Amino acid sequence: MIRVLIADDQALIRIGLRVLIETEDDLEVVGEATDGKETLELARRLRPDVVLMDIQMPGIDGLAALRDIVADPVLTTTRVIMLTTFQIDEYIFTALRDGASSFLVKDAEPDEVLRAIRVVAEGGSLLSPSVTRRVIGEFARRVPVGPHRRLSGLTEREREIVGLVSEGLSNDEIAAHLVVSPATVRTHVGRAMVKLGARDRAQLVVIAYQSGLVR
Template sequence: MSEPIRVLVADDQSLLRGSFRVLIDTAPGLGTVGEAATGAEAVESARRLRPDVVLMDIRMPGMDGIEATRHIARCPETEHTRVLILTTFDLDEYVYGALRAGAAGFLLKDTSPEALLTGIRTVAAGESLLAPSVTRRLIAEFARLPAAHPVPRSSLDDLTDREREVLLLVARGLSNTDIAEYLHISHGTVKTYIGRLLSKLGARDRAQLVISAYESGLVTATSTSERRVRPGSA
């Protein structure tokens, strides 16, 4: 029997922390390992407890959830910990800030309990997650914002034509299954390409690949919404 997914709950409201813990602890294959009321507590607890997933609120006293996410993503002790942002604020700057800081997913607090549990499992499995209400805006608007750390286009020089093609499809928001169907390749082959892209671009996850695609200039909002990606060579 596999070990349960270990979750740290970080939220400044004790009632919400308690509610999340009850929900998670009663779900199959999940369990909480602790909670935090501030961003600083979240960072300290993540380093000490090494959870698989941190369920992170954005607005907390002192260090906010985005800064806490940045610390967790950059710390060697928590390099395998995934951060799922959960907030009531559906605002672009939070989405972009959280993803650039290293968050693996972003959901709103009005999401259903079932969707929240699925989200935890999704990010724990190495995938990335965005609330449906923000996915299209992320893809359409990302290029309009100044890049915090622009990725030089030369960093894409080592990618093959097929890897660039897969990266374009990831930036368009396609899932692995969608990419496999579009390119007429197996799901396993898509996963192999995603793994190569993560390694070559130094990205933590799928969300970071989207950021790299935009900040390198490889893809723009116009190219993802108006152009079809031409098949490349394998």
């Protein structure tokens, strides 16, 4: 059972998400929060698998709560999906850089919401090629930081695969492109994440854009 915490200051959004999630046999809503402070308190107490959290909330906003969740050793297995009103939001890049596993537009289709929860709960990230290029690419290039300090530790194959991950390709698609097995791709992705200190694939994508591995 995937345990979900919903955080949004709009009651209508929380109700809609709860109704949607609780129709699924493998998903469960364990709590609701209306601001960042309450989100963090509930996350520490309930230890959810996934937090669906609005970026803009009163008091402590979603970005501040995200950073606290990511930094808390008790919540190392909790993944965060940020909710936003617009596909292109200046805060999305910051959220992905700071540890969000994915983001959803609030008017996303129900199937997309459910899929995102399941993918993120399994340790993946839901970043389509179009979203990757439009959002991460745009904002990472606006604030270039140069190559990651551990980038030199990657092998040539790992650098190549990180670049393909950043283009939105799945492990199976990368395997087909390179004519290797999906297991080999998973191994390379895992090693690259460890070397670069990336929490998940979403952060790996951010690092790749900022380091110039994607053109």
